[in-house]
């Protein structure tokens with residue numbers, strides 16, 4: 001079924017209020033948002049409207065029972081000024097994987113892509129052109145059924161808003177390896193971008209931040225021995241010239257779009273990449289042998305962020321100066337250039353928003 005999207009434009013843009021040379025992450029919201037409602041087994045009332053509040057019934061089931069998920073991707077302007085979105089179909093696919101795990105409805109590809117194209121076309125002035133800045137795109141879905149009682153909801157809202165953003169981390173991050181708390185376990189929801197995963201990580205992350213760390217580095221939920229991911233990023237190690245990153249086979253970590261991009265770029269550059277279990281012992285041994293050359297996180301918001309140090313069982317392990325880390329800097333440079341249309345997109349990752357998308361309804 002095709003889904004018609006109606007458009008109601010803002011009477012007056014707020015863009016003049018934004019200082020594009022100083023963009024904190026996630027604080028400013030573009031003029032419009034996309035919204036659609038699910039009922040009677042399909043998506044209805046798809047529309048782009050002025051960005052604004054939702055009103056919620058107190059029994060809105062997502063608030064009580066957690067059927068809520070989100071996605072995150074970015075748009076930039078290519079050197080000719082055309083808006084490009086990085087790998088949106090991978091985010092669309094992951095959104096539907098998350099939705100399926102949470103017994104929520106999936107979003108048809110045409111609805112997702114049309115909504116994206118129209119929204120970006122309408123708010124294209126909000127795409128920053130300053131270095132390291134981009135338009136962050138936040139699709140999300142939640143159960144809207146007005147019902148108390150635990151069962152799969154029949155009503156949902158899907159929405160997309162966008163935010164002009166600057167860099168997420170501005171210096172190498174210090175991470176705390178959590179021995180006490182667990183983010184995910186096999187059979188759980190670790191691979192889904194479920195809102196609840198982030199709620200559950202708040203308190204452990206806050207504890208680490210009170211101790212002076214930026215983020216948690218999670219270990220596996222069974223052995224508390226194998227690295228998983230960082231709160232906001234997938235993790236990579238460079239051990240003796242080889243890139244190592246935890247595998248997706250247990251279903252406990254997010255299948256990051258940036259992770260996949262880094263793997264494919266690294267292989268294209270001729271590096272060996274291993275997706276496998278990587279234990280704390282292995283990394284600490286490599287550290288003592290002088291073979292731990294690099295650790296970095298990667299994600300849409302943070303792109304590729306070097307780890308400055310990690311903390312485990314009372315010890316701080318300092319990593320080499322980030323500027324001297326050849327592999328990750330090379331990959332970061334190439335990824336950043338591809339995302340902004342400045343390097344050849346050999347994998348066909350960028351989606352160019354088609355010129356002339358009809359938004360005048």
Ligand SMILES: Cc1ncc(COP(=O)(O)O)c(C=O)c1O
Pocket residue numbers: 072229230231232233234254255256257258259298299300301
């Ligand atoms: C827990 C977690 N892991 C990894 C990532 C990186 O995923 P992606 O590269 O798709 O943004 C994110 C951010 O989205 C995240 O929240």
